[in-house]
Amino acid sequence: MKWNNALTDYKHYLKLERGLSENSIINYELDILKLIRFLDDNSINLSPLNIKTETIQEFIYQLAKVVNERSQSRIISGLKSFFSYLIFEDYRDTNPMELIEAPKIGRKLPDTLTVKEIDLLTEAVDLSKAEGHRNKAIIETLYSCGLRVSELTSLKLSDLFFEEGFIKVTGKGDKQRFVPISPYTQKLINLYTNHSRIHVPIQSSHEDILFLNRRGRQLTRAMIFTIVKQLAVKIKLNKTISPHTFRHSFATHLLENGADLRAIQLMLGHESITTTEIYMHVDRTHLANVIEQFHPRK
Known part of the structure; x- marks a missing residue:
C-alpha cells in the first residue's frame, strides 16, 4: 500500500465513519504529509505498512527542531490516529507510535471577560446604524449560548425554538444539540429580525x-x-479577545455560579468532558468555595 492510497482511504474514514469537519480532516492530512515529506527528503523507501518506530522517532526528533511542543503533540496525536486506523482495517498488526510519547505541555487557560466587560461591549454597539441591532444580537448570542463562531454564522431561523426556550445548534462534525436561550437574547434577536433583517435584500439560498x-x-x-x-x-478593552472569548466566558461564568460540569459539557457540545474540565482551572476561588460549602470537613 502506498502512502497516497492509505491517506485517501483514511480521509474517507474520517469523513464517513467519524463525521469530522473538512477543516479537521485537512489538519489530520497535513500531519501525515509532514511524515511523507520527511521520508522523501531522506530517500527512505518505507510504506505505511512497514515503517518502524525508529524511523518515526527520527522524524519527531527533526520536527522538534522547527516546531513548538504544542505542535509536536498535535502531530504525534494525528499519526497515532492514522496508524490506529490501519490496524483497525487489518493493514497492520502493530502501531509504530505505541512507544512514542508526546511532549508534556501545560494547558493554556482560556481568556475570559467579566460580566461588566461584556455589558460594556454590548452597550458600545451603535444602534443608530443599520447593522446595530444585528451586532448586539450577535454578541449576546455568542455569550448567552456559548456558541463557536462557525455555529453562530450557520444559525438558521428554523433553528430558533423560542416558545420552548431553545435553539438548535449544528456543531463540529455536523452534530446537533439544543442549547437554552434566555428571554433577553430572544428579545434582541426578535428586534433584529423584525426591524433590521426585513430590510436586507436576501440572496437566494440564504x-x-x-x-x-x-x-x-x-x-x-x-x-x-x-x-x-x-x-x-x-471601549479601550485591555485584553486580546475574539468571538471564542465569549464562549469561554459563558462556560466560566456558569461554573462560577454553581452549574454542573456535565451540563456545561452538553451546552458547549464537547465530545469529551476532559475538554470541559479546563474550566475547572480558571477560577481557584470558586473551587475553594465549593469545598467550603459542600465538604463535611469544612
Whole structure:
C-alpha cells in the first residue's frame, strides 16, 4: 500500500465513519504529509505498512527542531490516529507510535471577560446604524449560548425554538444539540429580525440564515472577528479577545455560579468532558468555595 492510497482511504474514514469537519480532516492530512515529506527528503523507501518506530522517532526528533511542543503533540496525536486506523482495517498488526510519547505541555487557560466587560461591549454597539441591532444580537448570542463562531454564522431561523426556550445548534462534525436561550437574547434577536433583517435584500439560498451581511448573504467568520475587535477598541478593552472569548466566558461564568460540569459539557457540545474540565482551572476561588460549602470537613 502506498502512502497516497492509505491517506485517501483514511480521509474517507474520517469523513464517513467519524463525521469530522473538512477543516479537521485537512489538519489530520497535513500531519501525515509532514511524515511523507520527511521520508522523501531522506530517500527512505518505507510504506505505511512497514515503517518502524525508529524511523518515526527520527522524524519527531527533526520536527522538534522547527516546531513548538504544542505542535509536536498535535502531530504525534494525528499519526497515532492514522496508524490506529490501519490496524483497525487489518493493514497492520502493530502501531509504530505505541512507544512514542508526546511532549508534556501545560494547558493554556482560556481568556475570559467579566460580566461588566461584556455589558460594556454590548452597550458600545451603535444602534443608530443599520447593522446595530444585528451586532448586539450577535454578541449576546455568542455569550448567552456559548456558541463557536462557525455555529453562530450557520444559525438558521428554523433553528430558533423560542416558545420552548431553545435553539438548535449544528456543531463540529455536523452534530446537533439544543442549547437554552434566555428571554433577553430572544428579545434582541426578535428586534433584529423584525426591524433590521426585513430590510436586507436576501440572496437566494440564504433565506433561512439568521445573521446576514448588508448584501443579504451569510456572515463570514472574519466579519464576526471584526465586529468583536472594533467593539473592544471602542471601549479601550485591555485584553486580546475574539468571538471564542465569549464562549469561554459563558462556560466560566456558569461554573462560577454553581452549574454542573456535565451540563456545561452538553451546552458547549464537547465530545469529551476532559475538554470541559479546563474550566475547572480558571477560577481557584470558586473551587475553594465549593469545598467550603459542600465538604463535611469544612
